[in-house]
Amino acid sequence: MAKKGILLVNLGSPRSTKVADVKEYLDEFLMDEKVIDFRWFFRALLVRGIILNTRPKKSAAAYQTVWTDEGSPLIFITERIKKKLQKIVDVPVEIGMRYAEPSIETGMRKLTEQGVTEIVLFPLYPQYAMSTTETVVEKAEEVRKKHFPEVKVNYIQPFYNREIYIDCLAESIREKLPENFDALQFSYHGVPERHIYKTDPTKTCNLNDCCSRESNPSHQFCYRHQCFKVTEEVIKKLNLPKEKVMVTFQSRLGNDKWMEPYTDETLESLGKKGIKNLAIVCPAFVSDCLETLEEISVEGKEQFEHGGGENFHYIPCLNDEDRWIEVVKTLCEEKLEEFYLV
Ligand SMILES: C=CC1=C(C)c2cc3[nH]c(cc4nc(cc5[nH]c(cc1n2)c(C)c5CCC(=O)O)C(CCC(=O)O)=C4C)c(C)c3C=C
Numbered sequence: 001m002a003k004k005g006i007l008l009v010n011l012g013s014p015r016s017t018k019v020a021d022v023k024e025y026l027d028e029f030l031m032d033e034k035v036i037d038f039r040w041f042f043r044a045l046l047v048r049g050i051i052l053n054t055r056p057k058k059s060a061a062a063y064q065t066v067w068t069d070e071g072s073p074l075i076f077i078t079e080r081i082k083k084k085l086q087k088i089v090d091v092p093v094e095i096g097m098r099y100a101e102p103s104i105e106t107g108m109r110k111l112t113e114q115g116v117t118e119i120v121l122f123p124l125y126p127q128y129a130m131s132t133t134e135t136v137v138e139k140a141e142e143v144r145k146k147h148f149p150e151v152k153v154n155y156i157q158p159f160y161n162r163e164i165y166i167d168c169l170a171e172s173i174r175e176k177l178p179e180n181f182d183a184l185q186f187s188y189h190g191v192p193e194r195h196i197y198k199t200d201p202t203k204t205c206n207l208n209d210c211c212s213r214e215s216n217p218s219h220q221f222c223y224r225h226q227c228f229k230v231t232e233e234v235i236k237k238l239n240l241p242k243e244k245v246m247v248t249f250q251s252r253l254g255n256d257k258w259m260e261p262y263t264d265e266t267l268e269s270l271g272k273k274g275i276k277n278l279a280i281v282c283p284a285f286v287s288d289c290l291e292t293l294e295e296i297s298v299e300g301k302e303q304f305e306h307g308g309g310e311n312f313h314y315i316p317c318l319n320d321e322d323r324w325i326e327v328v329k330t331l332c333e334e335k336l337e338e339f340y341l342v
């Protein structure tokens, strides 16, 4: 009888905040062709010849501001999700990171050491992107074929449009929204526009109105559409007027054109438009991390205040909230069931 298990996969963090460790992590991350999608030579030229000369020092300083006694928030929060999930499911649960440790290989090994032969792998990203879901699946398949060829892996799909997830996110936001806010900003991690065109199998998305249209075959792989969809469904649940809501994209890197509008520029501009009390949420991340705790909560707050804003209220990610753990359980159990059907 096959034994089943769950592998929760997140992005990963450097092993410490030392510049050398951050450099090693950024090298693995940015040399991934799904993240910087240039041919090897040009990617190496950009990453190793330019970015890694300056970025690690800056990133290490940023990581130092969010690091705790438990280490990287992204890792220890993923650990907490695992521990809580393990209490309510009757199959082994492990974690694996796309970059650095504990790796996907480490997670799969831990599961196989417990006799697991069928793994439900959960990329912890609500929306599909080449630089997230796709690279996780590709890496996991590479690891499986090389080290665990006898193991079957069933992948959980992006869940941006699942009602259980939308309900959960909406409830979480509702609880944390301050009483008086002039606007609620949804800030999603950005991607270069080129990534969206590249992964559109229909070649119809023009990164414009088609992303917000109700039905279009390109939506399955359109990160931009999926961000809009989450926002739209959540504000419906919260009964918020559209005029009070904004969608922006954060964390751009390099000189490419990334999806707009940019979070930082928007934050700088809000005060002048009379938005003095701002609530902001980051639904591309299920766990708080450098990009939310530093880029938004610290830098973003400064940008908002610099532009004349007064009260900046960051709404944390779902992290290890019980209602979110229930959603993780349901999504995993659906995929576990599929093993019985084949
Ligand atoms: C070309 C570069 C990048 C793309 C494309 C990209 C997409 C992308 N990333 C996340 C989630 C996270 N990114 C995080 C950090 C981070 N991201 C990039 C670059 C790209 N991301 C860099 C260089 C870094 C490192 C930090 C820095 O120097 O700014 C993190 C946080 C990790 C942590 O340890 O806390 C997350 C999470 C998504 C969801 C995404 C595409 C949708």
Ligand SMILES: [Fe+2]
Pocket (backbone or CB within 6 Å): 189, 251
């Ligand atoms: Fe990123």
Ligand SMILES: [Fe+2]
Pocket (backbone or CB within 6 Å): 205, 206, 207, 208, 210, 211, 212, 218, 219, 222, 224, 225
């Ligand atoms: Fe689109």
